[in-house]
Amino acid sequence: MLRPLKLFGLFARISILNEVQYRANFFMQVLQSSLSLGTGLIVLNVVYSYTDNLGGWSQAELLAVYGVFVLMSGLIGSLVLPNMWAFMEDVREGRLDFTLTKPEDSQVLISVRVVAIWRLVDVLLGIVVLGVAIGRMGLEASWWLAFAFAATLIMGMILLYCVLLLASILSFWFVRVWELMEMMQSIFQAGRWPVGIYPDWLRLGLTYLIPVAFAVTVPAEALTGRLTPELLAGTFVFTLVALFVTRRLWMFGLRNYSGASA
Template identity: 95%
Template sequence: MLKPIKLFGLFARISILNEVQYRANFFLQVLQSSLSLGTGLIVLSVVYSYTDNLGGWSQAELLAVYGVFVLMSGLIGSLVLPNMWAFMEDVREGRLDFTLTKPEDAQVLISVRVVAIWRLVDVVLGLIVLGVAITRMGLEASWWLAFAFAATLIMGMVLLYCVLLLASILSFWFVRVWELMEMMQSIFQAGRWPVGIYPDWLRLGLTYLIPVAFAVTVPAEALTGRLTPELLAGTLLFTIVALVVTRLIWKWGLRNYSGASA
């Protein structure tokens, strides 16, 4: 159980030490992240210049949703997505063979390889936005809130990991699945608003198909005191099911894998 964490630590350290050499990337990321944050905030303020309430969410609460969205984008962008791109490339170029001849679980190996540290800029920005939102809401800190928020955030990350890995696994059959990954990233953009404001069919899709609801809205609900213990339990159950299903499909995909030149 400890070895994956140890491996992740080592992979992360090596990634970070090497990325640090390219400082220009850091400034580019800061620029890009700030621009996108600025646009997001402007849109938010425009919306609230017409109304005080959007689907039951006040402006400060919506700022919290946006903060979670930025935070989650940063986490996924630095920890999950780069691994998925690397994995798909390995399948395409037949390099996965090397991973499969290692005496370690291949899913673990392909999932912890890369950390894109500069994307952590979004994590920092997201935390700042969240801080401002929490102050504006006049939220009283409590252990339950902190725990519920952290737990839902982690589960949201795990769910997004599952969905992104499932999409990547398709590369065992269809060598090019980039478009699908791009599409999912666009859909994820819908998460900047609480899913409750969307029509039913879209909300269902954003909950179970691409779990944007679990990844962004639920942690925001936890933070704003909307989370019930039932919803927390349901999220946990859904996360476990998703992990198990992903694992099974991974194993199935692996059995079908035969190498690019075979």
């Protein structure tokens, strides 16, 4: 269990050393992230100007949902997505063979190689938005709340990692998988709003097919005191199942992979 974390630490250090050489990129990212945050807040404000209650969520609570969304986008954008793009590129270019010959677990290796550190700006911005939202909600801090929020956030991230990896694994069989990845990224945008407002067919898809509900709405529910212990337990079981299925399909995909460089 510790070994993957150690590998992650090692690769993260290399990524950071690489990236700090290009400090201008940091300021570009700050500019870009602030722009998209500003746009998101203007949109929220237009909604607020008409109503103070969307699907049972107050203004401050909707702001919390948006904060979790920005935070989660930053986490996925810096830790997960760059690895998936690199992996798909490797399959196409035949470089995956080099990874497979290394004595470490190949799924771990391809999952922790890259850290896009500047995208962590979004994580910071998300935390700031969350802070403001929590202040406005007049939340009483408690250990249960903090634990439930942290746990659901981590499980949400793991679930997104699973579906993104499942989509990437398809590149063992198909050439053009990036459209699928693009599609999933735009579906993730639905997480800006609590999934409860969507019609049933869409909400089911956003819960089980592409787990936007678990990644954004459930942590926000934890923060606003809507999370029941049953839902927390259910999320935990679902996460374990997803990890197991992803692992099996990774092994299955590898058996089908014939290499491209030789």
